[in-house]
Amino acid sequence: MMVVPHGTKINSILITAPSWVGDAVMATPAFRCVRENFPKAKISLLLRPFVKGVLEGAPWFDEWIEFDQKEKHKQPGKYLALIRKLRKEQFDLGIILPNSLSSALVAWLAGIKRRVGYNRDARSWLLTNGVERSKEKGKFQPTYMADYYLRLCASTGCEIRSRELELFTSRENLEKVDKLFSKYRVSRNKPIFLINPGASFGSSKGWTVEGFARTAELLHKELDCHVLLATAPEERGIATQIEKAAGGKILNLTPEHVTLDLLKALIKKASMLITVDSGPRHIAVAFKKPVVVLMGPTDPRYTHTSQEVGRVIRERVDCAPCHLKECPKDHRCMEWIKPEKVVEACKELMVEVASTQPPSKAANVATSRR
Incomplete structure (x- = not known):
């Protein structure tokens, strides 16, 4: 079933970026795809601080929100402050690119209406629209990560116009x-x-x-x-x-x-x-x-x-x-x-x-x- 039925108004989107630099680069077709399909929506990117440098200059986001899970937001007070901030945004759609339980938990605690991600790592209950990984002969099929992320975009009804990686330099x-x-x-x-x-x-x-x-x-x-x-x-x-x-x-x-x-x-x-x-x-x-x-x-x-x-x-x-x-x-x-x-x-x-x-x-x- 399509996550976002045709004609549904999507005003705000939270994308959770991958945690590794290489994966973040391979996610750029997905970032671009979301912007192309939701040109009027406010798109916020939740990302780890050290990943930000590789994505700087990208024109697809209206807001960059840092999530420092290993340092700053390891403190309960800081973590809860982040959750409160995200809840205030009242996001219509959350696209969770990492596979971790913790990334899905943040989206769930933030009260995002539609939460899209892969069903893995015992987190399916945190998602409203879980996507199954591709299988081959009963086993999970290794997939190029850019295509892996774009598959989540496609599940929301997005049209994929390009699969090329894209970065920017100042x-x-x-x-x-x-x-x-x-x-x-x-x-x-x-x-x-x-x-x-x-x-x-x-x-x-x-x-x-x-x-x-x-x-x-x-x-x-x-x-x-x-x-x-x-x-x-x-x-x-x-x-x-x-x-x-x-x-x-x-x-x-x-x-x-x-x-x-x-x-x-x-x-x-x-x-x-x-x-x-x-x-x-x-x-x-x-x-x-x-x-x-x-x-x-x-x-x-x-x-x-x-x-x-x-x-x-x-x-x-x-x-x-x-x-x-x-x-x-x-x-x-x-x-x-x-x-x-x-x-x-x-x-x-x-x-x-x-x-x-x-x-x-x-x-x-x-x-x-x-």
Whole structure:
């Protein structure tokens, strides 16, 4: 049954954003879809504070409401104050993108008339309109997350006009990147490889310090290029280790306090991103930037999209995908990935991208050292 019958007046909508950066990026088609189908409604976005940076600049929301479940709103008084605020809004429709029980509980406590989300994690009683996950041979079917979120929109009667990821950058952050390039003498006439090694999901997604360092060395050896390194401020430790191991073959931008909104601009300005299966990968997809992804413990079906201009490097191991945050064994799914394979993927992708660009732009895409 359609959640919102034809002709029903919807004045206000609360969308609960996913809790992880990559998932939030993959939710942008759903955000856009809701705005396109309810152009006159007031749309509020409930989100975790650290996710806000990746969505800043998006034109689909009238109000941004931060929900800091691990810090501020962990206090009962603050939590109840948030619930009171949401109840005052008298939302007609709530679209709950995360799968958690806690996200559905907030919508229920807020008294939202129609609450749409997936029936899972024992929360169906909190939803007025629960949606079942797709199944294949009796088992839940892994689905690309952008399509997973759009299915919730479709259940409300929304017409899906586009499935493309979409992000925005400010002129201020783009100018900051230009100043960083000038400070570090990064020439736009050479390919610029940006390495982002972090994965907030857990250590199981991470690659080795030696692997990233050796990749930088090989790129410098085989191509006339720049290799930049950028991590979140709290990941300075691994950035410093990679910088030292690379022996001067990498420019570490982490001391410049690379926030999410600045990272977006860096990815947009770079020629190619090298990263693990984490949020920055999806930022690259949104900006249609080439990306080489090192994937280990996760099922690629959750993140695979034809929109991606890239290469996904995976080693076939009997224990993957496990979706564990920490590996209980020898981390072979990531340890077995060789830097030579990563560099080869980069070179192949550069040639592929160059073949689709005008000669004036392609000239600087791939320049081999002789």
